[in-house]
Amino acid sequence: MQIGKLHTMTDLHIPIIVKRSKKDGPVVLFSAGLHGDEINGTEIVRELIVQKINKPKCGTIICIPVINIFGFVNQTREFPDGRDLNRVFPGSKTGSLASQFAYHIVKEIIPHIDYAIDFHAGGARRFNAPQIRIVPNNKELKILSDVFGAPFTLYSNNIAGSFRNSCDKMNVQLLLFEGGKSVDINDKVTKEGVEGAKRFLQHLKMLKPKHQISSANKTIYIEKSDWIRANHSGMFHGLKQIGCYVVKGELLATISDPFGKVSHKLKAPHAGYLINVNDAPVVYKGDAVFHISTNLEA
Incomplete structure (x- = not known):
């Protein structure tokens, strides 16, 4: 898909890989x-292509490994015009570069799809446990999340201007996958994404028999969660692994000065699962360092 050109006259060209079966389907x-x-999301979609999982038994599979190709080249979050592409949907034919691209995605791709999985990773040195995010009170998405089988599923409302919000308004059933951190590839996260996608396709009767399926996790549903923030500035020493369950008062990290004089303890304010951990070596007071569940689905 070619939307326009940059100021250097370089084409804004996004590769889209389409595989269609002779047999009708989703x-x-x-x-x-x-x-x-x-980048970890791109690696997951790349693996789906390399392993030929994207060749369906029935129906059609569309793969877009890198939507923001120029952000990928520069390893930046934003589109070339400085905007967050995931905040400008459904876009505008005459708007900013990001808005124009969002417009063409909405007009030329979303109308053709029934289901989607959009792969993301954590930002700002924060590592997300592999997780699916869905809106509350959507029974079909709940079934698809169970099928995908990520370690965690978070209920979260759609964000205005997001790709997920536009898909929802156009009746596309979309799972948002989060796992890993920005500018990084984690093999465990990649495997969770690939295996979940295979189970997803198997549920839709689109996966070819040659692909083996691993057992799904019994996903833990999280209704609400909070950020734990650094209580001091300094060198950050995290002590807990991503995805673990902690109890109130448990020591999560220490924050020290670089001169060996002071060390501050950071403890869990309540019990819950750690679904995001900051792995930055230096933090400032108020920085989000852990994301912890506060309420699990009964």
Whole structure:
């Protein structure tokens, strides 16, 4: 898909890979790279292509490994015009460069798809446990999330201007996958994404028999969550692994000065699962360092 040119006259050209079976069936989109620095999502979609998982038994599979190709080249979150592409949907034919691209995605791709998985990663040195995000009170998405089988599923409302919001308004059933961190590839996260996608396709009767399926996690549903913020500035020493369950008062990290004089303890304010961990070596007071569940689905 070619939308326009940059100021250097370089084409804004986004590769789209389409595989169609001779047998009719659903149309599924696997997309990544809305944020150009979230490379782990791109790796998941790449693996789906390399392993030929994107060749369906029936129906059609569309893969867009990198939507924001120039952000990917520069390893930046934003589109070339400085905007967050995932905040300008449904876009405008005469708007900013990002807005024009969002417009063409909405007009030329979304109307053709029935289901989608959009792959993302954490930003700002924060590592997300592999997780699916869905809107509350959508029974079909709940079933698809169970089928995908990520370690965690978070209920979260659609954000205005997001790709997910536009898909929802156009009756596309979309799972948003989060896993890993920006400018990084994590093999475990990649495997979770690929295996979940295979189970997703198997559920839709689109996966060819040659592809083996691993057992799904019994996903933990999280209704609400909070950020734990650094209580001091300094060198950050995280002590807990991503995805673990902690109890109130448990030591999560220490924050020290670089001169060996002071060390501050950071403890869990309540019990919950750690679904995001900051791995930055230096933090400032108030920085988000852990994302912890506060309410699990009964």
